[in-house]
Amino acid sequence: MxxxxxxxxxxxxxxxxxxxxxxxxxxxxxxxxxxxxxxxxxxxxxxxxxxxxxxxxxxxxxxxxxxxxxxIGFMVTRIDDNGFVYFQTVGGWWNQVMLAQRVTIMGSKGDVTGVIGSKPPHVLTAEARKKPYEIKDMFIDIGASSKEEVKAFGVNPGDSVVPYFEFTPLKNEKLLLAxxxxxxxxxxxxxxxxxxxxxxxxxxxxxxxxxxxxxxxxxxxxxxxxxxxxxxxxxxxxxxxxxxxxxxxxxxxxxxxxxxxxxxxxxxxxxxxxxxxxxxxxxxxxxxxxxxxxxxxxxxxxxxxxxxxxxxxxxxxxxxxxxxxxxxxxxxxxxxxxxxxxxxxxxxxxxxxxxxxxxxx
The missing domain is CATH 3.40.630.10 (Zn peptidases)
Known part of the structure; x- marks a missing residue:
């Protein structure tokens, strides 16, 4: 920049x-x-x-x-045995802008990067592709393989989850993206x-x-x-x-x-x-x-x-x-x-x- x-x-x-x-x-x-x-x-x-x-x-x-x-962001609510992180929205979200987006979890040992997981289109039926994905079914992947590893990373229920995006002036420098x-x-x-x-x-x-x-x-x-x-x-x-x-x-x-x-x-x-x-x-x-x-x-x-x-x-x-x-x-x-x-x-x-x-x- x-x-x-x-x-x-x-x-x-x-x-x-x-x-x-x-x-x-x-x-x-x-x-x-x-x-x-x-x-x-x-x-x-x-x-x-x-x-x-x-x-x-x-x-x-x-x-x-x-x-x-x-x-607006999210809050960690539970962690499953395979190390995937589930969350509650905090503030108003539309589910179609959430999938495959990078997030930062503010953990007890520092920030942890993750992504809201999404299914590849290859495994979706034609009918499923037309439907919005339910927020309650979404999860965050932080690259952990177990609940214990997630906790070792310092991520626990109640932690804040924040969208990740860097401040960027556009080519027209009056327009600011953030x-x-x-x-x-x-x-x-x-x-x-x-x-x-x-x-x-x-x-x-x-x-x-x-x-x-x-x-x-x-x-x-x-x-x-x-x-x-x-x-x-x-x-x-x-x-x-x-x-x-x-x-x-x-x-x-x-x-x-x-x-x-x-x-x-x-x-x-x-x-x-x-x-x-x-x-x-x-x-x-x-x-x-x-x-x-x-x-x-x-x-x-x-x-x-x-x-x-x-x-x-x-x-x-x-x-x-x-x-x-x-x-x-x-x-x-x-x-x-x-x-x-x-x-x-x-x-x-x-x-x-x-x-x-x-x-x-």
């Missing part, structure tokens, strides 16, 4: 890091490595979400920007927003948060929001890209490179109208491109944040990403940079009077 600039190095470190729900420590350490220099204080809730605080006006509104640390964009790009946005605010006056207190266990129920956003008690909440995450074959405009119409997505609706939250309108006006006033998006299923950390205390006006700002919830996705660097620019401009104007006007809007 050719030399990477500072931003691409951060994105590589974040996406290469391993962390499924319930075991986000490695990712949290990378997140804190990058955000600490721009924060006044770093704290952690009791489940492991990382909270970086930066004060502008100390009695101003509290603004929470949440990206989640975890990625695992775990969902949601290391959200962490990168939180880091970059704090960086841009480092020498800036702003009329509020900003919290850049890496939440845990989003993929299994928006859980870390609940606990970290209870710690912060924010006045305004932003979830920064990936969204669906609709610019590949087989996806119609009625399913998703966002395109890579056309700006961050402002989410109108998803299964976890109806976005706050006053906050949404304020963000849209800010984008237009600053000539920042944006797209609208809505999802009938799925949700983001905003779904937990907006129900904190007596309610928190919240909005999800997402990055259109191809092939999410698989081993690798593609997104556009311009969308990432425009999301950072938009959130920074919003924060600069978000004083107590503005928050009150949003609530009443």
């Amino acid at each position: 050719k030399n990477l600039d500072e931003t691409l190095t951060m994105l590589k470190d974040l996406t290469d890091a391993k962390g499924i729900p319930g075991n986000e420590k490695e990712v949290r350490e990378v997140f804190e490595k990058y955000i600490t220099a721009y924060a006044d204080e770093i704290m952690m809730d009791n489940l492991g979400s990382s909270i970086a605080k930066k004060s502008g006006k100390t009695d101003g509104p509290k603004i929470m920007i949440a990206g989640h640390l975890d990625e 695992k775990a964009w969902d949601n290391r790009i959200g962490l990168a946005i939180a880091i970059e927003v704090m960086k841009k605010l480092k020498g800036e006056d702003h009329p509020n207190v900003v919290y850049g948060v890496g939440t845990i266990q989003e993929e299994v129920g928006l859980r870390g956003a609940k606990t970290s929001a209870q710690v912060i008690q924010p006045d305004i909440g932003f979830a920064v995450d990936v969204g669906i890209a609709g610019d590949t074959p087989g996806i119609s405009d009625k399913d998703a119409d966002s395109k890579l490179g056309k700006g961050p997505q402002i989410v109108l609706y998803d299964a976890s939250m109806v976005s706050h109208k006053g906050l949404r309108d304020f963000v849209v006006k800010t984008a237009e006033d600053n000539n920042i491109p944006y797209q609208f998006a809505s999802l009938a299923g799925g949700g983001t950390d905003s779904g937990s944040i907006h129900l904190t205390g007596n309610g928190v006006p919240s909005l999800s700002i997402t990055i259109a990403t191809r092939y999410i919830h698989s081993h690798a996705g593609i997104l556009h660097r311009d969308d990432f940079e425009n999301a950072v620019k938009l959130i920074v401009e919003v924060i600069k104007k978000m004083d107590a009077d503005t928050v009150q006007e949003l609530i009443l809007a």
Whole structure:
């Protein structure tokens, strides 16, 4: 891989890091490595979400920007006598993107490489080839010949299993290919927003948060929001890209490179109208491109944040990403940079009077 600039190095470190729900420590350490220099204080809730605080006006509104640390993956559930490893999915997977894919088991003696086994087409009936393979029948081959050898490798039930894929800029260098964009790009946005605010006056207190266990129920956003008690909440995450074959405009119409997505609706939250309108006006006033998006299923950390205390006006700002919830996705660097620019401009104007006007809007 050719030399990477500072931003691409951060994105590589974040996406290469391993962390499924319930075991986000490695990712949290990378997140804190990058955000600490721009924060006044770093704290952690009791489940492991990382909270970086930066004060502008100390009695101003509290603004929470949440990206989640975890990625979808698997957990070892049992090992058979022949040394094959069986697993539980952790987060949402489609079985057709899983077979014959490389994985890393985070064992007690270090990382162990494996592959999700698949049958050769030669031994499948014509009927079997048409049917998706059941996840419950899948297994991981780590090259062991017995249960004892698997244990000697340091692999045990409960161990995390992470998709393997290396961060790679494509030939069009604006397009970035990596695992775990969902949601290391959200962490990168939180880091970059704090960086841009480092020498800036702003009329509020900003919290850049890496939440845990989003993929299994928006859980870390609940606990970290209870710690912060924010006045305004932003979830920064990936969204669906609709610019590949087989996806119609009625399913998703966002395109890579056309700006961050402002989410109108998803299964976890109806976005706050006053906050949404304020963000849209800010984008237009600053000539920042944006797209609208809505999802009938799925949700983001905003779904937990907006129900904190007596309610928190919240909005999800997402990055259109191809092939999410698989081993690798593609997104556009311009969308990432425009999301950072938009959130920074919003924060600069978000004083107590503005928050009150949003609530009443």
